[in-house]
Amino acid sequence: MSAATPPTERRVSARIGAISESATLAVDAKAKALKAAGRPVIGFGAGEPDFPTPDYIVDAAVEACKNPKYHRYTPAGGLPELKAAIAAKTLRDSGYEVDASQVLVTNGGKQAIYEAFAAILDPGDEVIVPAPYWTTYPESIRLAGGVPVEVVADETTGYRVSVAQLEAARTEKTKVVLFVSPSNPTGAVYSEAETEAIGRWAVEHGLWVLTDEIYEHLVYGGASAVSLPSVMPELRDKCIVVNGVAKTYAMTGWRVGWIIGPKDVVKAATNLQSHATSNVSNVAQIAALAAVSGNLDAVAEMGRAFDRRRQTIVRMLNEIDGVLCPTPEGAFYVYPSVKALLGKEIRGKRPQTSVELAALILDEAEVAVVPGEAFGTPGYLRLSYALGDDDLVEGVSRLQKLLAEAKD
Incomplete structure (x- = not known):
């Protein structure tokens, strides 16, 4: 048988x-x-x-390799000196004042995006995602249990979505709106007025905003990228900023990004990271410290x-x-x-x-x-x-x- x-x-x-x-x-x-x-x-x-990557950043990493202090575990949320430097850089570049306790250093921008969504989404929560979108956004939302809801813009609007489009996509399940300026894949940049209007709409409806500022310094022809929580202070308690050194300093392979947000959300994301990866490579963190502390030449x-x-x-x-x-x-x-x-x-x-x-x-x-x-x-x-x-x-x-x- x-x-x-x-x-x-x-x-x-x-x-x-x-x-x-x-x-x-x-x-x-x-x-x-x-x-x-x-x-x-x-x-x-x-x-x-x-x-x-600029020489002065590489030199800082070389010195870090020689320092036994960086051969060991360090805090899961990031080196204190780097978190403080990121807060200072954010004030310098965006006019957005935050405390080091509101910063989590991550293994690149992708980890920052996933951990941010994971910290605030419950199963079934909807996230409005303007399209064209970077490929990782909807996957990170789904991994975190959320539901991406696409709002499509095309070349006739410069690939920028309107408040009317966002409102048409909002439901009782909407919890977060994604905001990306400058944009990957289109290179679209929202004006200050457009940015403020989207932020005001989010505040009026009690929504969270995740804003990705990784391309903040790469703008051309008189355009300027404004930081959403800087122009809409009322949003700060429900705004998460994602950023990193990859694009600004030609450091894609160093894998250092960060989250800036309310302290309770950052603490939750830090707890997640403590079990997922622990601290980011200390050598890469010291390189990032040199980057964000330096000038923008x-x-x-x-x-x-x-x-x-x-x-x-x-x-x-x-x-x-x-x-x-x-x-x-x-x-x-x-x-x-x-x-x-x-x-x-x-x-x-x-x-x-x-x-x-x-x-x-x-x-x-x-x-x-x-x-x-x-x-x-x-x-x-x-x-x-x-x-x-x-x-x-x-x-x-x-x-x-x-x-x-x-x-x-």
Whole structure:
């Protein structure tokens, strides 16, 4: 008599199995793999400055490596001196006065975002997420038990959502609204008046706001990124700011971010981190201390290069029939519409989606871009211009040549 066949066992939990791979990192990994195999791929996928971390920051890390004090565990919430420096930097750059006890140092911005949502969301709580959105936001919300509710803006509004759109999406289950300026993936920057209006709407309805300020210093053409809790002080008791050193100081690999928020929420998030990862690498924290305590000369230099590349990529993309590329005011991305190209024949294929078009571009032009489906809005492509000027021109020239072949 044979043994009964056991029921099918779920090998991966439903919660984790539902998470999709980061589309931007996947595109970047594929581009690097093809380059390693000898193909001359140019990658516009990763949101990563192509500059080295400034020397004075690296030197501080080297010295920290030699200090036995940093070879041990330190407080889970961050080195006291770094938390104090982050508070001082926030006042200097944003006009927002906070205490060091309101700061939690995290392993990069992604951990900060997840821990912030985990600290304030209960199962079923809704979070309004303006789209196009960075791929990690909805996944972090779902992991924390929340429900992302998308509100879509397009190129006609500069990819900025209105208070009317937010209000239309609000329900009795809405607890949080996500606010990101400058934006990844679009480079959109909200004006001070728009920022204040969204903050006032949140206050009127008793909502929390999570605001991601990671690109705060990367703005161009007279635009300025204002900090929401600075222009709307009434919101501070229900506002969480996420930030980090990755973009401003070309420190993506150092993995240092932070949360700023009400003390009870920061304490709860710190408790979570104490069990998840304990403290951030002490060497990386000392590097971050040097970064936030120093001046902004390095980011100003990077900003000039990004601005030059921004103007070049927008001009070249808009020279392609079927591509409409608004001029971004911040971050280091463009988000052109390619809807007019979908369904057209290009080298014997008719891509029907921006996913299919991105795959065709990689195969035929050896250029890596991220399709808009990754950001909640099909029909677009995201290109990062955080790469060298020569590669940028060569990459977009390849796109021009390939897409010029599109025909009905």
